[in-house]
Amino acid sequence: MSVTAEAGTFLERAPLVLRDAVVQWFPAPLQWLAHHLITIVAILAVFGVFFAFTTVAERKLLGRLQNRLGPNRAGLPWIKGSKLFGLTQPFADAVKALTKEDIVPAAADKLLHFLAPVLVVAFSLMTFAVLPFGRNLIPVELDAALLYFFAAGSATELAIFMAGWASRNKYSLLAAMRALAQVISYELPLMLSVVPVVLVVGSLSTSEIALAQGGWTFGFLPHWHVFTPWGFFGFLLFLVAALAESNRAPFDLPEAESELIAGHLTEYSGFKYALFFMAEYFGLTALSGLGVTLFLGGWQAPFAFLEFIPSYAWFMLKLIGMIGFFIWARGTLLRLRIDQLTRLAWQFMVPLALINLGNAAFWALTSGWSGPLQFVRWGVSIALVVGPFILLGRGLNGGRGPRTYRYATS
Amino acid sequence: MSPLQLCLLLSSLLFCVGLVGALARSNTILVLLGVELMLNAANINFIAFWRYGPNPAAGTGVLFVLFAIAVAAAEAAVGLALVIAVYRHQKNIRLQEANRLKG
Amino acid sequence: MNLALILISVLILGSAAVALALRNLIHSALLFVGCWAGIAAFYLWAGAEFVAFAQVLIYVGAVSMVVLFAVLLTRQSDAAEPMNPDSFSRFMRALVAGGGVAGILVGAILGTPMDVSTAGPAPTLTVKEIGGQLMGPHAAALLIVGLLLTVALLGAVVIAAVDRPEKSEDAS
């Protein structure tokens, strides 16, 4: 069970060494339990803090993207006038959420109303179990890790439904149905964008997928999947589907706070609401981690000479980069209408993902090509990406050109 | 008691729970779910015999369960679509009232 | 080892029985989800990792959603009808039939000597092996299941779709 780290620098091995050292203190029969508990605690601590700072980073970044400053006030409570660039904002938010009144509607199903936020956090945390955070640094080594990831992810849908139904508010229920419709219809392109990676690597195990992307051409061109035509395109599809799956702008219409008052979360307040909020960020982080693992080379360093930096640092850097991109997209794009949302999924992403699957199959079949055939391979693969993209992209606006807007003039 | 026997007991009891549910409830959805439970009980049997059978390396039991799950998913989709069609027709989903071929 | 199995069994059977006894359809649907998750746990216990995740993905993720949607789409006038003598007698008869089957099965299981009690460690079947088997000897079955799922999907859509009123010409 315990993977001993034999290779790498000290920093590289540090987490494992630390864990093993702590485990040694426990009596032998309890060591397996301690082993897992330490892993769980480490994940909770790291990603709890990560979540906290993601919220403040998101708010600050959004501000900057829109020429605002973002939160910069919250300092330390016992030092008057301290500001710390607002970095303690999440803790202030946490205190606020904890001390707010927890309102449960009189007609609500009390048990399910309580259970929904708990479950949603639990399920979204479960997905972290199969992400390889670094070399030999994966909480649970599973053969069918990707399947596990999606199984755990799909269970959150249940929690959404419970939240909507238990509120005993017909608007909440309808919003929950909408959210479900969105999440379910984007699960298909999400999985289909992942399948090409599985096809090429030949494994469902996330650690093997990360390993398969090791190595460099000429020492500086990493073998990440995103640097192949199908991988690049799959990554784009994955990004869009992940945005929709985690209910982020521009796909945040299930809980559009300006129109729907947070949709299925209308009847939640205080700490339960904070739990949903947290689960959303955990889901986002997990999906980003998956994207990093599948397409961005996991914990592999981009250049050979940068390998001295420990692998988990690379993973976290890429994760931060990806979340940064999500925030950037949120600060830029407008919310879609529901019909645009479903049309995008079924008329654009699903066919493209299927074509990309064929593309990846072509790539895998022609892996033996060398010499000038390499150019043919790249050319065909790129054509298989660009052609359908342009053709289907045209079809997406129903044959009409760009829309012209007429503004009210006075 | 050997684990295989425990597994088989679990599966047969689950089967009977599903059967009683399918027999006792008048709601068509619950009857369908009872039938689903019976299917799951069969799957448990497959896995148990795969696990404790003579040739676990062949994996036939696992494959059979995978196919059974696929078929069960299809069954659930079609069954529930039928339930909705029945509901639209007779405004309730009591199974004992759905006994006319005509109408 | 057996303790874990017994716990899982209690979870499965308990949630199934309660689910079938409850009057609130949503609650019983959610309990069914618990039951299915328990079955997935059983698969994990037995070492069939892939099947367990497939079970979660399909039952907990998909079938439960279909069930919940169906429950909401077929909302009864209000609550459930009161327990009437008819349903009580049906329950008793069901109990008799189920009890009969249970008695036979349990008797048969307990009465059969099984000499595999000393099974070795759980057999490992990697995903690659399963994939090889699916695309190899069972390729035809896989194709047929794919076809079946497609047909079932189309059939479900056709059955559940609202009939378009045929009097469109009259209306216009």
Place this chain on the structure above:
Amino acid sequence: MNLSVQHLWVIPALPLLAAVIGALTPRRGRTLAAGAAIAAMVGAFVVSCLALHTALVDPAAKLVHNFAWFDLGSGVLRLGWLLDPLTAFMCVMVTFVGSLIFIFSLGYMKADANFKQFFCFLSLFAAAMLGLLVANSLLLLFICWELVGLASYLLIGFWFHKPSAAAAAKKAFITTRIGDLGLLLGLLWLYNSTGSLLFFDGGAGVLETAALGSLAGQITVGGLAVSTAIGLLIFCGAIGKSGQFPLHVWLPDAMEGPTPVSALIHAATMVAAGVFLIARVYPLMSADQALTEVPLHALTVVAFIGAITALMGACIAVAQNDIKRVLAFSTVSQLGYMMLALGVGSWVAAIFHLLTHAFFKALLFLGAGSVIHAAHHEQDIRRLGGLRGPMRVTFATFAIGMMALSGVPFLFSGVWSKEGILHAAHGWNISHLPLIAALIAVVLTAFYMTRLVAETFFGKARSHEADHAHENSAVMTVPLVILAVCAIALGFLGTPAFPWLQARLLGETEVHGHSLLEGGGLMMLSIVLVAVGLGGGWAIYGRKPRVAENSRDPLVTAAPGLMAALSARLGFDELYAATFGRLGNGLAALAHFLDQWVWGGAVGMLARFGEFIGIVNREADENGLNGGFDIVSERIRGSGRVYSRAQTGDAHGYLRWVAMGFVIIMLVVVLGGAR
């Protein structure tokens, strides 16, 4: 640069890609669809040339590349590509003619609203046809064969708003399906007996010695060798696809499709697929030749069917008035020639004729298309005429095609290939009837082609449309010119003096020419016959051109009954309607008659008898037995009431019964087993 056989799939894949692009483009994307189709075709032509180059390095070698398609239980289905001179020559021909016809279509279909679909279908057809050619597996060949049929159906019915086109498409599809059924049966039988469908597989293929020996060694129903039976079944497919007697009826109707389609599919390529198929499986067809005690050789059937078709097609063509129908029956007749050549043992001559025919028949069809396009879709030669002046290029090229088809000696390609067939038929030692039929067809061919040219291009315009015809744009005439050049030049690949093509097809690297004088007598005879045909045609139609569209045909005046029968295409359609159509009706009527009178009468008799017994019984009953029967019937009704209670429509009840039944069965088994 050589093309490895592994990459042979590129040839059909290019048009397939074009078809996919065509299918995905919006309706407005005319340029994209047409451009992709033409580019793919030209690309396929280039690759085919590479393949030909590769194949000619060692003509005797059969280069194959086989791979597993998918596992079926314990067996493995395998497909593969095959590259030999036959495949390579066919590929080059199809892609070259195809490219020219695609370009021609640009002009011909310019005004059509479904322009883009047309090119999509054409590409699909080309992909399937090329797939058929490169297949090394009868299964893959069959798949492509059916795809070709589908594309043909789509293209014949391209103007589906015309009821006649829709009907013709349906007819073509169904008629060829009848033949395909035979092919499918043959395929299954072959798989059953050999366990493989690959042609060549390093000694294990069905066309290799081991399999052929075992197939020819077994005897099945009627004393036929198994190889004969399978060969005949496969030949059924060829009959359907190549429009041989008696399944030729669909081919003339297929002229309802756009003319480039007729040129590509129903003259040059698809209909030749039957000939190609027989040539491909020639070892199988000829496996029974060595056997003496069998009642029938497969190739004998092929030869006679071919001879009948050649003669019949030529006869009917004489009496047709539609420019495309004349060409269609001419195609039927020429395909008959090819089958004849196959049957008499010279598959090389058949393939040579196939190649030359593809060029000049495509030329003739495109020329006809040019005429039709110029004359605003007027196809009746009685209403045309006098086009020689306004349409010089079309006339010149059409005349070259006509002379090639007629077999005008020495300069044109048709004469060399036809000569090869006549020689082969002459050398056949089973019967000389096919040779005689072929020689008659030579006369008739020259005759009807002369008639066609004379009616269309000479005299004066007999209708408004013909009067206003003018030459078409370069996009239509340039392909004509290229094809005309080929129709002349191609013949020199296989003259008897230097039979390069034949040698390469047979896998020889050396060319053994022989003097033209060898067998010169037959050649002189056929030249005389051609001259007779040409002269007769010119005498009847050319010297005194028709003056009005409704003036009587001189031949009709001479032999009205014969001509009427011929122009009704010898009544095959009516015959089929009257036989197969009637047969069903007749069976139904018979069944009705039996029902009404025989069984009905018998039942009536029984009823009468029963009635009589009843009268007797009633007397007895009423007087004594009544009470007892009442009780019995009451019991029966009561038990019925009890049983009908089980049919409640109550699903719970049914399920409960199932459960109880299970319990009872288990009890019986367990208790019974314990005892």
Place this chain on the structure above:
Amino acid sequence: MLGSGILKGLAVTAKNFVGSYHDPARMVTVQYPEERSKLPENYRSFPLLVCEDAADPMGTLRCVACQICEKECPPQCIYIEKSKDKKPDATGKPQLYPTVFAIDTSVCMGCGICAEVCPFDSIKMDQVFEVAATDRFTELLLNREQLAKPNSYYHSIHPTEAAEVDARLAAARLAAEEKAKAAAAAAAAKAAAAATAKPAAPAQPPSAPPTASASSTAPAPGAEAPKSYSRVS
């Protein structure tokens, strides 16, 4: 091509992100309690009562307790009690004055109708927006002492409008003085007294237009207030 718009948008926000660090002119917000952006002149929050003299606000209120605002107020948040005696007003004429003038700003919706209908330019709109309070009745229910603001304050928040009002009032005062002189001159001629009011009306407009035309809804000069009020309504 699909996606080009998205890329353009991403480029715009990326420019914002970079620019927000080195180009203060881009910023659309200010650090509020420390920095404040200047309010637009026409910004309004709640009503105030203008008085002439900051030293004696209660004595120099312009309000004459006519109660028009009280009647017009849509949410009815104004409460006025008239005085029993009279005091000279801004034009020197003896008028009633409010003994109680209360506005419930927790009810007030800031529509500004009261200021528009006031014939005496007494009620105006304030610009204070930091009105958070812990007790409703002491801090949000404002009495006349809390409402009264000197004219100088009014000038500081609405300079243009205040200048117009002052000019108008000065003109009215001038007219009143002339009228008083005319009345003294014609003290003997009793019969002419009724006629003086009418010529006075056409006499007014020439002095008013330069300022009154700027705002069409501005009330007519104070001396003619009752008549102009009836015209406005």
